[in-house]
């Protein structure tokens with residue numbers, strides 16, 4: 001049962017808490033325009049602990065020694081509304097399918113809150129995301145304190161649950177890795193499709209649609225973040241998402257995209273020539289970025305710090321910049337004075353999970369965090385030469401980024417996005433394949449009939 005995964009997470013979370021109550025709210029719905037809402041996606045923390053996907057819910061986790069209770073407040077079933085919106089999970093479903101010990105209508109939440117907080121030493125709650133909620137919660141806490149003479153006390157210690165939860169989210173379980181692998185597999189297939197589908201003269205939007213079409217038809221409900229499809233000089237804008245230019249014959253295309261699957265997302269970048277053939281000087285830039293990416297990936301293993309991984313990639317990028325004439329001086333000076341920064345201005349990568357830039361600390365006090373088995377990090381060096389100063393003239397308008405998703409294992413690492421070509425010759429081979437994506441469109445969920 002799927003609920004076992006969430007029950008195990010709640011157990012681990014509660015094991016890390018002191019006695020008290022933890023409150024979580026579902027993500028709000030957001031109006032798009034008129035009576036249309038933005039597509040709903042549950043809050044990552046809320047989903048992590050409950051698996052519950054509907055809006056308008058509260059989760060309450062109580063711990064008193066060995067006794068733990070899990071209460072959900074949800075939208076009750078409403079047959080009249082269900083004609084419009086379909087079936088809701090409801091109170092019974094919250095208990096049967098989501099493992100809540102008790103379930104109530106969301107309308108009862110603030111009436112039941114004083115009872116749940118009475119004589120609780122600690123309250124774990126995140127303030128600052130919903131001022132209406134904050135105000136009501138504060139007034140409940142203060143009203144409990146006002147009853148001190150009756151022997152009642154309210155929570156004096158208020159703690160942000162993310163301090164505990166985000167450490168848990170940072171280290172992925174075997175089940176988390178299986179889900180992430182699925183998101184990576186879907187994304188890899190979509191990137192391979194994009195490489196086969198691209199043609200000079202196509203719109204960036206059209207190529208972005210190919211990738212997203214492949215995500216959706218392979219079972220991903222949504223993208224993990226806005227798809228970046230940047231041709232030519234657009235690739236020098238790091239988070240280019242307008243995707244509204246036409247892809248030129250000579251252009252390199254930088255795609256950065258990821259399919260979400262069961263609330264975790266992949267995050268892949270590939271840069272490939274629209275024509276199917278790498279040419280100079282783009283190829284030289286590409287090779288340096290690839291070399292940097294391999295150097296950084298090779299560093300990934302338990303005990304190595306995030307910073308050391310960053311520096312391994314950075315050093316290769318700087319050597320490349322120097323050999324291409326973009327920066328001058330000794331390698332040491334280039335790194336010390338950060339003269340590489342106009343061309344490489346981001347970090348080597350980030351944690352990956354439910355959020356594309358996933359939660360979890362990068363520092364342990366003032367020290368860079370050490371990698372541990374179960375962490376997943378993206379490795380995504382890039383070099384970007386905007387047109388004009390300070391880029392060398394020949395390189396102006398070239399942007400290259402190569403990104404893979406890397407799991408830290410006991411012995412070293414495993415690249416979850418392995419198998420998607422990144423060697424120039426392998427990309428060219430894939431693009432030259434006579435398998436033409438545009439002629440090969442069949443539903444993936446319908447089994448092909450065998451010819452007799």
Ligand SMILES: [Mn+2]
Pocket residue numbers: 267350378380403
């Ligand atoms: Mn990334």
